Amino acid sequence: MKRWLAIPIGLLMMSAVTLGSPGWAAASHEIVLGLQCDRTGATQTVGVHLCPGYHDYVRLVNAKGGVDGHKIRAVEIDHEYKVPQGVEAYERHKKEGAVVISLYGTPHTYALTQKLTEDHIPGTSPGFGRADATDGTRYPYVFPLAASYWSQAGAAVDFARKQMGGLKGKKIAFLFFDNPAGREPIPVLEDLAAREGFQLRTFAVPPPGVEMGAQVLDIAQRYRADFVIAHLFGRSPSVSIKELKRVGYPLRKVVSFVWGSAEADIEAAGGFGVAEGYHTMQYAGVGTDFPVLTEIREMYRKEGKEPSKEMASTVYYNRGVMWAAVAVEAVRNALKAKPDGKVTGADVKAGFEKIKGFTLGGLLPPLEITPNDHEGGGWVQIWQVKGGKFARVTDWYKAYQDVVAKHIKEAGAKK
Amino acid sequence: MIHRECGVLKTTYEADMALYPLPIARWAVGVVAALFFVVLPFSVHEYYLSIVNLVSIAVVGALGLNILVGYTGQISIGHGAFMSVGAYTAANFATRLDLPFWLSLPLGGLMAALVGTVVGIPSLRIKGLYLAIATLAGQLIIEWTINHVTWISGGVQASIEVPRPRLGGFEIASQREMYFFLLVFVVIAITGTLNLMRSRVGRAFVAIRDHDIAAELIGINIFRYKLTAFAISSFYAGVTGVLYTYYLGIANYEQFQIVTSIDYLAMIIIGGLGSVLGSIFGAIFVTLLPILIRYAMEAFGSLVLSPQAVLNTIPNLRLILFGALIVFFLVVEPEGLNRLWRNIRNYFRVWPFAY
Numbered sequence: 001m002k003r004w005l006a007i008p009i010g011l012l013m014m015s016a017v018t019l020g021s022p023g024w025a026a027a028s029h030e031i032v033l034g035l036q037c038d039r040t041g042a043t044q045t046v047g048v049h050l051c052p053g054y055h056d057y058v059r060l061v062n063a064k065g066g067v068d069g070h071k072i073r074a075v076e077i078d079h080e081y082k083v084p085q086g087v088e089a090y091e092r093h094k095k096e097g098a099v100v101i102s103l104y105g106t107p108h109t110y111a112l113t114q115k116l117t118e119d120h121i122p123g124t125s126p127g128f129g130r131a132d133a134t135d136g137t138r139y140p141y142v143f144p145l146a147a148s149y150w151s152q153a154g155a156a157v158d159f160a161r162k163q164m165g166g167l168k169g170k171k172i173a174f175l176f177f178d179n180p181a182g183r184e185p186i187p188v189l190e191d192l193a194a195r196e197g198f199q200l201r202t203f204a205v206p207p208p209g210v211e212m213g214a215q216v217l218d219i220a221q222r223y224r225a226d227f228v229i230a231h232l233f234g235r236s237p238s239v240s241i242k243e244l245k246r247v248g249y250p251l252r253k254v255v256s257f258v259w260g261s262a263e264a265d266i267e268a269a270g271g272f273g274v275a276e277g278y279h280t281m282q283y284a285g286v287g288t289d290f291p292v293l294t295e296i297r298e299m300y301r302k303e304g305k306e307p308s309k310e311m312a313s314t315v316y317y318n319r320g321v322m323w324a325a326v327a328v329e330a331v332r333n334a335l336k337a338k339p340d341g342k343v344t345g346a347d348v349k350a351g352f353e354k355i356k357g358f359t360l361g362g363l364l365p366p367l368e369i370t371p372n373d374h375e376g377g378g379w380v381q382i383w384q385v386k387g388g389k390f391a392r393v394t395d396w397y398k399a400y401q402d403v404v405a406k407h408i409k410e411a412g413a414k415k
Numbered sequence: 416m417i418h419r420e421c422g423v424l425k426t427t428y429e430a431d432m433a434l435y436p437l438p439i440a441r442w443a444v445g446v447v448a449a450l451f452f453v454v455l456p457f458s459v460h461e462y463y464l465s466i467v468n469l470v471s472i473a474v475v476g477a478l479g480l481n482i483l484v485g486y487t488g489q490i491s492i493g494h495g496a497f498m499s500v501g502a503y504t505a506a507n508f509a510t511r512l513d514l515p516f517w518l519s520l521p522l523g524g525l526m527a528a529l530v531g532t533v534v535g536i537p538s539l540r541i542k543g544l545y546l547a548i549a550t551l552a553g554q555l556i557i558e559w560t561i562n563h564v565t566w567i568s569g570g571v572q573a574s575i576e577v578p579r580p581r582l583g584g585f586e587i588a589s590q591r592e593m594y595f596f597l598l599v600f601v602v603i604a605i606t607g608t609l610n611l612m613r614s615r616v617g618r619a620f621v622a623i624r625d626h627d628i629a630a631e632l633i634g635i636n637i638f639r640y641k642l643t644a645f646a647i648s649s650f651y652a653g654v655t656g657v658l659y660t661y662y663l664g665i666a667n668y669e670q671f672q673i674v675t676s677i678d679y680l681a682m683i684i685i686g687g688l689g690s691v692l693g694s695i696f697g698a699i700f701v702t703l704l705p706i707l708i709r710y711a712m713e714a715f716g717s718l719v720l721s722p723q724a725v726l727n728t729i730p731n732l733r734l735i736l737f738g739a740l741i742v743f744f745l746v747v748e749p750e751g752l753n754r755l756w757r758n759i760r761n762y763f764r765v766w767p768f769a770y
């Protein structure tokens with residue numbers, strides 16, 4: 001009978017060890033950044049490449065002596081893309097004294113918005129939902145940092161206009177993942193359709209998004225769209241490329257939002273040869289020719305190691321670097337006001353709002369974050385699959401910001 | 416142990432039917448109550464309270480599912496959807512009519528009970544796996560409805576922000592205040608379930624679970640009690656959804672997808688079907704184990720691996736370990752943690768004179 005006892009006693013001891021240990025005793029001038037991540041779970045293909053980028057940038061900053069002499073510690077917690085675990089991760093970050101937390105996931109961003117504001121900890125959600133959080137007066141502690149889905153919608157329509165040389169009477173199809181994050185851009189697209197005089201039809205892809213033969217056939221042969229704007233996640237972008245290719249729709253007339261834009265999506269669709277012509281939208285630079293990436297590779301060499309293999313997935317890896325870089329820059333600004341290193345979340349929030357002209361050698365868009373605009377302008381770049389790799393088509397640009405602003409104002413007025 | 420019934424004589428039916436027939440059991444309950452109401456909330460860091468809060472919410476949901484699956488023998492894979500019904504009902508009442516939580520919470524539960532009863536109608540004709548698929552359909556339909564009917568979901572983003580619950584002029588915001596708020600509902604849910612199972616309704620549920628034809632023969636109205644079981648279970652689920660909503664400050668249907676339903680099924684199977692304590696054990700196990708495994712991995716993983724490798728391994732190893740532990744517990748004791756606990760108690764009851 002004694003073996004029954006072993007288990008509960010073991011569990012008790014385990015909890016005693018964890019509860020009793022002082023954890024990571026915070027040194028006086030160490031600055032903690034929280035990173036929520038998803039290396040297992042619904043969107044893990046993103047997490048396994050993005051989060052190493054975050055850590056590598058933090059290591060690089062520390063290797064150079066930290067921020068004004070203060071070391072940075074990034075605490076990563078994997079939440080399996082589940083909201084309760086994300087909430088737990090948030091509380092843990094709070095306990096560790098994180099002064100800024102990088103959120104991961106649209107439902108998580110929604111769930112934590114209220115807590116961030118109450119606890120005065122800035123949370124960043126680059127590329128995840130909550131377009132209305134651009135309004136910093138209404139959501140003072142949420143920082144989308146990258147182009148929201150609303151800004152992306154504006155940029156996509158503008159890109160379509162340039163590609164087709166005008167929008168009047170044209171037919172645009174919006175192929176989207178049927179969940180709140182997927183539907184977020186629709187109101188902006190509808191507004192633009194009315195204003196620019198193009199026809200818009202939406203094609204919903206139900207989760208999990210691996211079956212869209214009917215929608216694609218509709219787009220290509222019945223509706224005969226002149227342009228396709230795709231907003232898909234996870235496995236579905238690669239399926240969309242494959243299916244559009246199969247029905248003979250020219251991929252150069254497709255532009256994908258930011259979560260269907262990575263090397264992994266192209267490879268899953270059959271490789272760069274298959275996806276030739278496909279346009280992708282990016283909120284961070286793509287490729288390996290950025291000074292900061294050279295420095296990271298240099299750092300690895302100095303340690304006598306090969307650069308990590310995650311660096312090959314440049315779209316996600318570079319975004320990870322961007323997440324970290326903007327957070328570190330905010331901390332740097334906060335430290336300017338408080339050089340003793342005792343910065344709080346409120347200081348870092350103010351630090352975010354001072355970010356301007358920080359581009360990390362072109363990896364970041366020319367963000368300008370102000371107390372009113374937490375999105376930093378809504379910049380994107382369009383890249384295209386060309387000759388076996390991503391080639392840049394446009395420089396950083398934004399479009400239809402007046403329409404986006406109108407929606408933000410409406411959302412704010414709603415309560 | 417001192418927990419023995421020697422010398423306790425019952426002379427009335429009331430004494431025989433008492434929840435805690437032994438004085439020691441009553442004292443134990445008192446001590447546990449004191450621990451949770453007085454000692455725990457003021458002795459630990461808010462972070463640990465936040466974990467306890469997640470467990471508390473899960474306890475209410477697991478109890479509800481256990482009433483249906485464990486006590487009545489009906490299976491449901493729609494528990495998560497009923498939670499979302501409760502969440503959105505309460506959120507709509509709270510934002511459109513400015514109702515306080517003590518009105519919107521029962522309303523959310525009642526709406527979930529109503530929907531649950533409708534989803535439970537197939538249980539009158541089909542059983543077992545077939546019913547599981549029927550409730551799965553319920554889950555998908557409810558998910559789809561909330562996702563697409565903006566009148567319910569409050570816009571394309573399908574999420575409604577709710578204000579913090581208020582009691583009089585007092586706003587319940589911090590983890591500690593939330594802890595007391597949730598604890599009240601946990602206590603109500605536990606005592607409610609315990610008493611339900613001692614009542615005529617509860618006995619009818621158990622009779623239906625054990626043999627529905629025999630139950631019908633002894634005059635139990637199967638039709639009524641099966642739907643009652645669905646209604647009560649969904650009521651609990653709805654309240655769970657409302658508690659999540661108030662805890663997070665937002666109703667968002669993406670937290671109540673099918674994975675949630677499966678998680679809750681896992682809780683009651685691991686904890687022990689048909690027992691109140693089992694639901695609590697299950698909720699604790701499923702919520703706490705991933706966290707404990709992560710702490711252990713962080714403490715010991717860095718001894719053998721580089722930090723980056725640890726980060727890559729923790730989540731995967733955690734999933735493997737979590738799965739392995741579930742299998743282990745079910746192999747060791749298929750009737751769940753509650754049975755394991757009873758075995759330990761029985762062992763000590765006769766200790767040191769084991770036979």
